[in-house]
Amino acid sequence: MDDGGSFVAxxxxxxxxxxxxxxxxxxxxVVAGSTAWLGxxxxxxxxQRKAGESRPSFDLTPAQEDCLQRLxxxxxIAYDSSIPExxxxxxxxxxxxxxxxxxxxxxxxxxxxxxxxxKDPSTDFRGGGFISLExxxxxxxxFPKSFQDLLKKQEGERAMWxxxxxxxxxxxxxxxxxxxxxxxxxxRTFIGATFLKFxxxxxxxxxxxxxxxxxxxxxxxxxxxxSYMDFNxxxxxxxxxxxxxxxxxxxxxxxxxxxxxLLTR
Numbered sequence: 434m435d436d437g438g439s440f441v442a443x444x445x446x447x448x449x450x451x452x453x454x455x456x457x458x459x460x461x462x463v464v465a466g467s468t469a470w471l472g473x474x475x476x477x478x479x480x481q482r483k484a485g486e487s488r489p490s491f492d493l494t495p496a497q498e499d500c501l502q503r504l505x506x507x508x509x510i511a512y513d514s515s516i517p518e519x520x521x522x523x524x525x526x527x528x529x530x531x532x533x534x535x536x537x538x539x540x541x542x543x544x545x546x547x548x549x550x551x552k553d554p555s556t557d558f559r560g561g562g563f564i565s566l567e568x569x570x571x572x573x574x575x576f577p578k579s580f581q582d583l584l585k586k587q588e589g590e591r592a593m594w595x596x597x598x599x600x601x602x603x604x605x606x607x608x609x610x611x612x613x614x615x616x617x618x619x620x621r622t623f624i625g626a627t628f629l630k631f632x633x634x635x636x637x638x639x640x641x642x643x644x645x646x647x648x649x650x651x652x653x654x655x656x657x658x659x660s661y662m663d664f665n666x667x668x669x670x671x672x673x674x675x676x677x678x679x680x681x682x683x684x685x686x687x688x689x690x691x692x693x694x695l696l697t698r
Contacts (some may be wrong), residue, residue, distance in 0.1 A: 491626040493619050497633045501619070504632060504639055508615060512558035512566060514539065522566050523554060529573035530584055547584065548597030557599065561606035564639075569602050571640035572647060578697040579648055589655035596654065596664050604668065605646050609639070612672055627679050631687050641687050646675060648695040 493501065513519055520539060527536040530547055537543060540553045549557050558565055573580040582588050584598045610616065614625035632638040650671040653659075659667050678690045687693060 491620045491629075493629070494633075497629055498619075500633045500636065501615075501629060503636070505615065507564045507567070507639075508562060508610060510563040512555055512563045514553075514555045519563060519566070522563075522570060526566065526570055526573065529570065529577070529580065544599075548599040548601065550597075550600060554599065557603055561603040561610075565603045565606040568606050568640055568643040569599070571637070572602075572644045575641075576644055576648075576696050576698050579644065579695075582697070583647060583651055588651070590658075591655075592658070592660040594661040596661060596667075601650070601664070602647060605643060605650060608668060608672060609643060609646060612676070613639075624676055624679055634686065638687060642675075644696055645687065645690060645692050646671065649674060649692040652692070652695055 523539060524536060527543075527547070534543070542552045544552055544554050547554075551557075561568075572583075586595055586598075612624060613628045614620055614622050617625070620626040620629055628638065628642070631642075635641065650667060653670050653674070654663075654667050657663060657667055657670065674692070675690075678684065678692060681689075684690055
C-alpha cells in the first residue's frame with residue numbers, strides 16, 4: 434500500500450435508487466472494476482446481465498408489496514449530516530463502539546479507529562446511504578459481542594493488513610442490495626423472492642441478514658487467510674455461500690441459516 438494511500442473502495446451512488454437498473458446478482462458473473470469506485474484494491478461486487486437473458490418474475494401479495502416498498506424507502510435515504518436524527522445515529526454508533534472514549538466531534542480523526550477512510554464518516558456513507566449506518570447500529574445493539582469482535586478483530590489469527598471494519602460494513606450493505614435485487618419493483622431472482630418471504634414475516638430481515646453476512650464474511654476472511662488485497666475474493670465467496678444457504682429447503686426463516694450460528698450476543 435502506498436504511504437498515505439487508501440485501499441478501501443466505496444461505490445458512490447446517487448440519492449435515490451434507480452428501480453430500472455439491470456446490475457443484478459448471479460455469483461458466477463461477478464465483474465470487478467469501475468471508475469465509480471474509489472481506492473486501489475477493492476472493487477464493485479456486482480454483475481452484468483448476459484445479452485438476451487430472461488428473468489423469472491414473481492407476483493407479490495399486497496402485504497409483500499408493502500414490506501418491499503418500506504425497505505426501498507429506507508434505501509432511498511441518503512446520509513445527511515445536517516439532519517439531527519442522522520447526527521444522533523452516528524454518535525450512537527461511536528458510543529456502541531467505544532463506550533469509554535468520548536467522541537470529540539462528528540468530524541474527527543477518531544473515526545479512523547473504527548475503520549473509516551477519513552475524519553468524516555459521511556463521505557463513506559454515500560456508498561450505502563443512511564441504511565448502512567442503521568445496519569451497523571442494528572449489529573451493535575442486537576449482537577454486541579459480535580459487533581465488538583468484528584470491530585476489534587478479536588477472533589482467529591489476523592492478517593498484518595486487515596479490512597477496515599466500518600467501510601467493510603458499507604460494502605456489505607451495498608452487496609446485499611445488489612444480491613437481493615432490491616432496486617427492482619418486484620423480485621426477478623429466486624434469491625430476491627426468498628428474501629421477500631422472510632421480509633414479510635420480519636421487517637428487520639434486511640438488518641438481520643446484514644449481521645449474518647458480516648459475521649460470515651469475517652469467517653471466510655479467516656478461513657482464506659486473507660489480507661486486504663483479498664477483500665474482493667472474500668466478498669465473492671461470502672456471497673456465494675449466502676446464496677446457497679438462502680435456497681436450502683430447510684431454511685424457513687433467517688435464523689435457520691447455518692451462518693446465523695456464527696453470531697453471538
